[in-house]
Amino acid sequence: MISLRNVTTAFAARGKDPVIAVEDVSLEIPQGSIQGIIGFSGAGKSTLLRNINLLERPTVGEVEVAGIELTSLDDEELRQARHQIGMIFQGFNLVNNLTVLQNVELSLKFAGERNRSVRQVRAAEALEIVDITEKATSYPAQLSGGQKQRVAIARALATRPEVLLCDEPTSALDPFTTATVLQYLADVNRDLGITVVIVTHEMEVIKALADDVAVMEGGRLVEKFPSADLHREDFTPETSIGRYLMSEGISVDRGLSAAGGAR
Numbered sequence: 001m002i003s004l005r006n007v008t009t010a011f012a013a014r015g016k017d018p019v020i021a022v023e024d025v026s027l028e029i030p031q032g033s034i035q036g037i038i039g040f041s042g043a044g045k046s047t048l049l050r051n052i053n054l055l056e057r058p059t060v061g062e063v064e065v066a067g068i069e070l071t072s073l074d075d076e077e078l079r080q081a082r083h084q085i086g087m088i089f090q091g092f093n094l095v096n097n098l099t100v101l102q103n104v105e106l107s108l109k110f111a112g113e114r115n116r117s118v119r120q121v122r123a124a125e126a127l128e129i130v131d132i133t134e135k136a137t138s139y140p141a142q143l144s145g146g147q148k149q150r151v152a153i154a155r156a157l158a159t160r161p162e163v164l165l166c167d168e169p170t171s172a173l174d175p176f177t178t179a180t181v182l183q184y185l186a187d188v189n190r191d192l193g194i195t196v197v198i199v200t201h202e203m204e205v206i207k208a209l210a211d212d213v214a215v216m217e218g219g220r221l222v223e224k225f226p227s228a229d230l231h232r233e234d235f236t237p238e239t240s241i242g243r244y245l246m247s248e249g250i251s252v253d254r255g256l257s258a259a260g261g262a263r
């Protein structure tokens with residue numbers, strides 16, 4: 001279970017009022033579920049995601065992951081607790097002068113695993129999960145975008161986390177590669193029971209993967225519902241999700257089902 005309670009995150013702006021990126025957000029994400037977070041650019045999605053592992057420490061509010069209140073930990077305790085939380089990014093964030101295997105091993109090094117052979121075995125296991133063992137000795141520049149993201153998923157899984165945070169994981173990928181990466185994320189969730197939180201601006205990603213969807217607007221969480229409802233409910237242009245869907249070119253005035261199940 002991930003629990004965000006009254007989280008507000010403000011960024012200081014020189015000579016101006018602070019930017020309130022996230023404002024008073026409370027959200028409970030059940031263990032083993034897939035939570036999508038969607039909204040316009042600048043809505044606060046990435047900041048909220050980074051609040052979950054305290055990459056961005058909330059200005060106000062509490063964050064609890066797997067029974068541990070992260071916001072109450074000191075730096076060393078937080079470093080330990082973060083092994084429970086993997087993260088992947090739109091830009092993959094691989095280290096270019098390390099091989100695929102070394103990239104995955106690196107996260108185990110950061111997690112404090114001192115035994116090199118243990119690191120190698122665990123890194124190899126993680127590469128197997130995303131079927132990319134044959135690239136173990138390749139360098140990132142020798143991989144396609146989809147392969148790089150699979151390596152990034154392996155790196156995130158190597159510490160055997162309970163939670164995987166995904167920040168626009170498929171935005172740099174073509175539709176076919178997107179489908180493959182989403183399938184691996186679905187497998188990881190189903191087979192390993194890992195809770196997945198995915199920030200995206202692509203409604204197709206939400207529909208393909210998420211159990212629940214949260215809509216953000218202006219730093220606030222304005223709606224939350226099961227993503228299955230995307231296929232059923234009528235979303236009027238007055239609703240946040242309606243505005244969002246319209247921005248994607250999906251007609252909402254007669255409801256999603258009338259618009260052909262949203263594309």
Ligand SMILES: Nc1ncnc2c1ncn2[C@@H]1O[C@H](COP(=O)(O)OP(=O)(O)OP(=O)(O)O)[C@@H](O)[C@H]1O
Pocket residue numbers: 011012019020021039040041042043044045046047048201
């Ligand atoms: N480190 C920072 N310093 C100052 N302002 C920031 C910082 N990070 C984010 N912001 C501001 O906070 C607001 C929310 O940003 P955030 O990146 O969380 O939104 P987003 O919904 O993820 O947007 P996008 O879809 O474009 O990535 C924006 O106004 C942004 O400019």
